[in-house]
Amino acid sequence: MSTYVTPRHRVYFDHAACGNAIECLKCVHVCRDHGANCIGFVNEKTPPVGENAPKRLEDIKHIVFGVRMYRCDGCGKCVEVCPRNAVRLEKVDVPVPRAVVYQPPFEIRCSIFKDGSMPPEAEKIYNGILEAMKQAGANKG
Amino acid sequence: MCRYCVEFGNGTKWYLNPENYRRELYEAKGHAYGFNMLAGAGKNTFETGSLVHFEDQTPDYKNAMAGQVAVDLMTQHSGQVVPLEDAVKILEMVPGDRFLLMHCSCRRYFGHGDVYSCLFFEPAVEKALAERPWETDSKIITKEEAIKMEYEWDKKGLIHNVLDVGTDADGKPPIVMCHCNATDCMPTNLRLALGHRHALRKGEYVAKVDLAKCREGCKSFPACVARCNFGAIKYNPLEKVVYLEPTLCFGCGLCRAVCPTKAIELVDRTTYPALVDEW
Numbered sequence: 001m002s003t004y005v006t007p008r009h010r011v012y013f014d015h016a017a018c019g020n021a022i023e024c025l026k027c028v029h030v031c032r033d034h035g036a037n038c039i040g041f042v043n044e045k046t047p048p049v050g051e052n053a054p055k056r057l058e059d060i061k062h063i064v065f066g067v068r069m070y071r072c073d074g075c076g077k078c079v080e081v082c083p084r085n086a087v088r089l090e091k092v093d094v095p096v097p098r099a100v101v102y103q104p105p106f107e108i109r110c111s112i113f114k115d116g117s118m119p120p121e122a123e124k125i126y127n128g129i130l131e132a133m134k135q136a137g138a139n140k141g
Numbered sequence: 142m143c144r145y146c147v148e149f150g151n152g153t154k155w156y157l158n159p160e161n162y163r164r165e166l167y168e169a170k171g172h173a174y175g176f177n178m179l180a181g182a183g184k185n186t187f188e189t190g191s192l193v194h195f196e197d198q199t200p201d202y203k204n205a206m207a208g209q210v211a212v213d214l215m216t217q218h219s220g221q222v223v224p225l226e227d228a229v230k231i232l233e234m235v236p237g238d239r240f241l242l243m244h245c246s247c248r249r250y251f252g253h254g255d256v257y258s259c260l261f262f263e264p265a266v267e268k269a270l271a272e273r274p275w276e277t278d279s280k281i282i283t284k285e286e287a288i289k290m291e292y293e294w295d296k297k298g299l300i301h302n303v304l305d306v307g308t309d310a311d312g313k314p315p316i317v318m319c320h321c322n323a324t325d326c327m328p329t330n331l332r333l334a335l336g337h338r339h340a341l342r343k344g345e346y347v348a349k350v351d352l353a354k355c356r357e358g359c360k361s362f363p364a365c366v367a368r369c370n371f372g373a374i375k376y377n378p379l380e381k382v383v384y385l386e387p388t389l390c391f392g393c394g395l396c397r398a399v400c401p402t403k404a405i406e407l408v409d410r411t412t413y414p415a416l417v418d419e420w
Contacts, residue, residue, distance in 0.1 A: 006200065025252060037251055040250045040251045053272075
């Protein structure tokens with residue numbers, strides 16, 4: 001598995017504060033109406049079968065979470081609409097792609113942030129290259 | 142013809158091979174997990190810990206291969222697009238006259254409301270009924286009604302998608318007919334947005350446009366374009382015709398129904414040798 005992580009906004013839910021999500025679902029609906037439709041809800045664990053099986057859908061504990069976060073544009077409506085302050089939207093600083101070098105089986109992704117700084121890993125590589133260049137120059141001279 | 146048909150088709154398409162509908166297959170090791178998952182026991186259809194967590198399991202959207210392998214390992218079932226006539230053939234082949242009409246999980250769990258669009262076959266009917274008592278408005282319908290509904294869904298513009306309970310050495314038993322559209326359906330989203338091919342396989346057909354007929358048709362208002370969920374039909378405003386991109390086509394056949402001059406037909410995927418790996 002690649003160590004590269006596609007930058008995307010992430011949404012986190014405080015499930016304890018949220019309670020049983022199926023009674024509210026405001027964030028799911030506001031996200032749907034925004035056109036993003038990233039947030040979904042599912043039951044937390046398998047409901048018991050047989051005698052103790054829940055008789056209504058509302059009796060099953062449901063939780064909300066971000067499923068299709070590649071659609072998220074960070075509008076923040078899910079945070080605003082939540083009556084219990086259970087939603088936290090973590091926005092990422094979108095890096096400006098500089099180059100993608102793809103030579104199977106290696107893939108190098110270079111990027112700088114908007115303010116000109118680099119992600120720590122990229123900076124490490126960059127410094128390494130500078131160092132190597134310096135040494136090569138020193139050897140030459 | 143896809144790999145599934147070669148391995149499980151016995152000369153025809155895998156879903157038209159009666160061998161795959163044998164009852165003992167559903168309880169056989171390898172299929173039992175997928176069966177339980179879809180029919181309800183042990184796992185409800187969507188649940189934390191299943192495929193819905195692919196956000197965390199796919200850190201790199203661009204690295205489709207790694208994600209695809211992960212999804213392949215996680216899924217105990219997969220879906221394939223079938224056109225209306227094959228969907229009807231499948232329903233006719235299914236042993237038993239009882240069909241279970243249930244809500245679509247994807248649509249419910251993404252806030253699109255409760256929509257009747259999941260059609261379970263035997264032997265999942267009894268099991269799904271017993272294991273999900275909270276689904277109080279599920280309906281048992283007959284084969285005749287089910288086939289009638291297939292035509293209605295097709296008219297509405299929903300893709301027929303047959304799900305099975307897992308591919309194993311002994312077969313590939315179908316269990317439910319889903320009726321999807323690209324905006325609501327989870328597997329379709331996985332395939333279109335992230336390239337997880339195992340989530341939704343393309344059908345055994347592709348559409349073909351007869352340009353001469355197309356020219357005489359609707360001219361500037363191509364209804365087929367709106368029917369295509371996959372962006373396979375492109376409109377050319379200069380020639381006032383549509384062109385079809387076979388590499389994008391899933392072979393659902395929805396576009397045919399709305400063409401006033403019947404310019405679109407479905408042809409076998411093998412018509413285009415280049416599509417052999419594209420399914």
